[in-house]
Amino acid sequence: MKLNHEGVLDRAIQIASANCDERPDGEAVSLVVIHSISLPPGEFGGDAIERLFTNTLDYAAHPYFETLRDVRVSAHFLIRRAGGIVQFAPCGKRAWHAGASCYAGRERCNDFSVGIELEGTEDIPYTNQQYEALTALVGALLGRYPITGVVAHSDIAPGRKTDPGPSFDWERLRVAPHRG
Numbered sequence: 791m792k793l794n795h796e797g798v799l800d801r802a803i804q805i806a807s808a809n810c811d812e813r814p815d816g817e818a819v820s821l822v823v824i825h826s827i828s829l830p831p832g833e834f835g836g837d838a839i840e841r842l843f844t845n846t847l848d849y850a851a852h853p854y855f856e857t858l859r860d861v862r863v864s865a866h867f868l869i870r871r872a873g874g875i876v877q878f879a880p881c882g883k884r885a886w887h888a889g890a891s892c893y894a895g896r897e898r899c900n901d902f903s904v905g906i907e908l909e910g911t912e913d914i915p916y917t918n919q920q921y922e923a924l925t926a927l928v929g930a931l932l933g934r935y936p937i938t939g940v941v942a943h944s945d946i947a948p949g950r951k952t953d954p955g956p957s958f959d960w961e962r963l964r965v966a967p968h969r970g
């Protein structure tokens with residue numbers, strides 16, 4: 791698995807999101823933020839996550855979706871339960887995943903991070919295939935960018951965000967830089 795110079799992953803299904811923009815001038819990717827998401831919460835499969843990230847969610851399809859009206863978000867990557875990867879924005883662009891956040895004294899982590907969503911919840915174990923795909927993906931990112939940290943969304947937005955939660959086992963993210 792490898793990333794081209796724009797930050798497009800060869801092994802991902804590409805679904806373009808409009809919920810991204812340019813990074814500030816000269817800003818390099820230096821942080822990886824791990825998230826979790828499921829829509830509706832606790833239900834896996836379906837296309838609601840892709841729809842949320844592409845502003846095509848049918849808000850009437852589920853009561854929870856009503857709470858997402860006017861929400862404009864995305865992430866660079868989504869890793870499905872079976873390990874498939876979907877990419878919504880090239881890593882060279884700024885995806886809108888972290889919100890108000892702070893890492894090592896720097897705010898607005900979207901400016902300098904790549905966001906990876908794991909399809910899941912904070913209390914159901916993530917799958918073996920997800921750990922395998924995540925490890926390979928983070929390895930590819932380390933090979934392409936001067937990454938100084940891999941963190942949870944909850945680490946950079948404490949008190950506001952709790953994902954990916956206690957169900958995420960950091961011990962299973964064994965990353966070695968891969969230069970392909």
Ligand SMILES: [Zn+2]
Binds near residue numbers: 825943951
């Ligand atoms: Zn998150």
